[in-house]
Amino acid sequence: MSLYLCVDCGGSKTSAVICDAAGEIKGRALGGPSNFAYLGIKAFTEAVKVAVSDALKTCVDPHSVEPVALPPPQPLFAAAWLGVSGVDSQGAIDTITPVISQLLGVPPGRSLVVANDTHLLAAPLQMHDDxxxxxxxxxxxxxxxxxxxxxxxxxxxxxxxxxxxxxxxxxxxxxxxxxxxxxxxxxxxxxxxxxxxxxxxxxxxxxxxxxxxxxxxxxxxxxxxxxxxxxxxxxxxxxxxxxxxxxxxxxxxxxxxxxxxxxxxxxxxxxxxxxxxxxxxxxxxxxxxxxxxxxxxxxxxxxxxxxxxxxxxxxxxxxxxxxxxxxxxxxxxxxxxKRVEFISDAAAVGAKGLASAHT
Missing domain, CATH: 3.30.420.40 (ATPase, nucleotide binding domain)
Incomplete structure (x- = not known):
């Protein structure tokens, strides 16, 4: 329960990053496209599942070829944040949230955030006091x-x-x-x-x-x-x-x-x-x-x-x-x-921001 997951779901790729409470990255993986508006819930969920499973695999054993089963048999994540391209309405969030909650074993609420992928880029706001x-x-x-x-x-x-x-x-x-x-x-x-x-x-x-x-x-x-x-x-x-x-x-x-x-x-x-x-x-x-x-x-x-x-x-x-x-x-x-930042790895920044907000 000390792991924090961030998934950047884009039109070209899916990036999943897992870090610990201190913000140290423990696992990461890339998958195929996961724009919700283009794919629909079934294909979107499968893309997220593959990326998160592969990221978990690097946490457990970087050399393993066996996928990590999802949903997990016991709680793994203290919190998860999904930034999803193609999510532009509360209706889309309401469709995704229960499915992802079941997939990751994270209850809906403060511990599970589903939002547009632009939200991940705003993580520096949580990191700068000025x-x-x-x-x-x-x-x-x-x-x-x-x-x-x-x-x-x-x-x-x-x-x-x-x-x-x-x-x-x-x-x-x-x-x-x-x-x-x-x-x-x-x-x-x-x-x-x-x-x-x-x-x-x-x-x-x-x-x-x-x-x-x-x-x-x-x-x-x-x-x-x-x-x-x-x-x-x-x-x-x-x-x-x-x-x-x-x-x-x-x-x-x-x-x-x-x-x-x-x-x-x-x-x-x-x-x-x-x-x-x-x-x-x-x-x-x-x-x-x-x-x-x-x-x-x-x-x-x-x-x-x-x-x-x-x-x-x-x-x-x-x-x-x-x-x-x-x-x-x-x-x-x-x-x-006042500040200008280019974020090349939104999933990593998001995971660290998530851990910072929850610890």
Whole structure:
């Protein structure tokens, strides 16, 4: 009963970390995707079960190949905290909580917390005495921003949230958003050139268009991107019979665009491609607009940047230059945070924060 479990359930992976009362990590494991909105309760629970079982295995015997049975035959965890992408309502929390309670052997209540994955990133608010609020900003597979204060008992209190609507409706600042904007800007440049003629560009830095076209296995006509992007998902009434079909045919539409994000970052920050930099300026600006809603002066549930910490999490905002774009635009709007943190391991930070709050 001295173990504390935190599970970061994301769109790309599930990360489970177990620590003791002193905050020392005793076990950890990675599993497959566990976005609740995309998977549903059955597949979500199975993903959590595999990750937690493997993490427990490293606690007991790092060299063991035998899984640890769940539910446990006797209580193992003093408390558990699940940060779940795709959990955006009390109804979703109410669906997950009893299932996870039974799986982990942790009773519902203070010892079992199920919340959106952004809550894990707010753990630094529990660790710093000089801040009274936090804004968490996820920019990875998806995107969302959430603000928090801390209650007297140490529990995090969500104040406001913006975004996180999924790739069809938004996910500003995330991989899909960046990839979509890259294609939009490439095609828009071709549209403008059809009227004004091809603009003069520095070919040494004009790398984004070529990388994107190569990714799709296309030639030089950028308008070929349009059917490639809009082609239905594999299995969605589309029969592929050609053995030499381009790779994108077998990739879901969301991934066709989100997988372009690394190409944009490479072109922007390694090659200084103006078009790639423009893409990131646009996507970061939309993310900043969302953060600014949480900071609106005079709003009854707004928080103040100068009193708080902004906590970044996700592969895209993990790139310092992209993160600085966001911070610079916030500063231009008068929002300068007292602390800035990038959390590369939300599950580990969450586990330590959980142990700190319960001991």
């Amino acid at each position: 801040v009274s609020c936090a804004v968490t900003c996820i920019g990875g597979t998806g995107g969302i921003v959430v603000s928090f204060t801390q209650e007297a008992d140490g529990k995090l209190k969500e104040m406001g949230r913006v975004g996180g609507w999924g790739w069809i409706l938004g996910d500003e600042g995330g991989g899909y958003h960046v990839g979509r904007e890259a294609v939009r800007q490439i095609v828009l440049r071709a549209d403008i050139a059809s009227v004004e003629g091809r603009e003069t560009v520095d070919e040494a830095k004009n790398t984004l268009e070529g990388r994107v076209m190569k990714q799709f296995g296309l030639g030089s006509d950028v308008y070929e991107l349009l059917p490639a992007v809009h082609l239905p998902d594999p299995g969605a009434g589309l029969a592929v019979t050609e053995t030499n079909a381009p790779p994108y045919v077998f990739i879901p539409r969301e991934k066709r665009l989100s997988q372009l994000a690394p190409l944009v970052f490479q072109s922007a920050f390694e090659d200084e491609d103006p078009l790639a930099l423009k893409v990131l300026q646009i996507t970061s600006r939309e993310l900043v607009q969302q953060i600014s809603i949480l900071l609106r002066p005079g709003a009854p549930r707004a928080v103040k940047a100068s009193d708080g910490v902004i906590c970044f999490g996700g592969s895209l905002v993990g790139v310092e230059k992209y993160r600085n774009m966001i911070l610079d635009q916030l500063a231009e709007r008068g929002h300068v945070f």
